[in-house]
Amino acid sequence: MGEKKILLVDDDADFVEATKIILESKSYDVAVAYDGKEGLKKVETELPNLIILDVMMPEINGYEVCAKIKSDPKYGHIPILLLTAVGEAISTTKYTREMGMKMEADDYIPKPVEPIELVERVENLFRISKGKDI
């Protein structure tokens, strides 16, 4: 079994770079995209095992990208972790979690992100999806 590949989609280059450092420190293989359109393309070319997706992106936002991937029979099984930057106190409550869930994301994490929490969420998603993957 090779390294697990994570596709990271976010329009903020600094955030992408920092998140990449965290994930690579845990020996994940990281592919990046800087907007929704590029993200959708990279899903096909990179075939990631997991996608981390920012909500606030120009043109196609994270919710739309998520819905597109999830409705695709070829890629719909890939777990998606949605990142958003809405107000922290509000966003960590059940309501916005449900908002993310409606788009069929597998988990949701508010910005600003703590490295430890990000890694935990990623590991957790891999644990859950392990049973499903053949």
Added chain:
Amino acid sequence: MPHRIMKESLNPVLDSLADGILVTDAQGNIILYNQKAEAMLDIKGGDALGQRVHDHIKNEALVRLINKTLSLNVPYHTEEVCLINSGDTRLRIHVSPVRDGTGLLIGSVTLLHDVAQLSAIDKIKSNFLSMVSHQLKSPLSSTILQTSILLDGIAGGLNEKQKDLLQKIKAKTKGMTDLVNDILDVSYIEEGGYVAQIEPLDLSEILERTIDLMQPQAQDKNISLQIAIEDSLPLINGNRSSIEAMFINLVSNAIKYTPSDGQVTIELKQQGQNLQIKVSDTGIGIENNDIPRIFDKFFRERSERTKHISGTGLGLSIVKGVVDAHQGSIQVESKVGEGATFTVLLPIR
């Protein structure tokens, strides 16, 4: 006879004011009002003098506030602040009790201030703030993450001095993120964003979850949270995120301004056609002079008593915005050193 001259010129003086003034006696009979109040409240002619307030004033919220001011005989009950909408005018009203030299309640005085024009200016400012805030959020988010990477040792080991400095950078950056988030909340409320998604809400469920979120903050200061939520309350139509923001700000403020080992009491119950949310604390209280301004954006009491308390000055303006968007009212009672009580009424529809 200077006193006589004063008396004769009092009416022209009152009529030349830009704000409305309405005075009642202790029984709630109208005893004085100026032309501005007459127009703002649509009072007909001079025949309202000597008549009961509720016979001549159509705005229920105002009548309720006046009656409440007259019926509450608490010494620290100083002023009621509320926004009312009547037609095209948006009025901000302050109702204060009038007392004679011995402290006996002899009536009430209401100041009415038209804030419609201010509202329009506010909206332009909100759009601007929202744009700027979004531009600020991304770099702050990245900076926090980059700092965390360094602090967590992911990019290599650090000595204590470096760690200490980075922790300070992170704390400051987080404070700025809080500020930006609050600004976004305020501008979203003012743009009417929250009104767009209305659903039937169980306030007790939302309040309980808010309290769960706030428990760690209270425990840090050994503050006990006393909670009294009435069973089987009716649902109200509202916006979930904004009601959450309102609860979070009310409760976190109470905790923030209450010294260690104090108490915060949170009540939710039905009160006639309204749901009443009451948050009281045993904290430092609010200066009388400051009460009319506490709902203003960025207003914070700046004194020796509050200098160690951090905050953005936006929490209560968020609360006020949410209350207004739900056609509710908010009242505050406070005395310095003896805590504060915020009472929100939200109509059941």
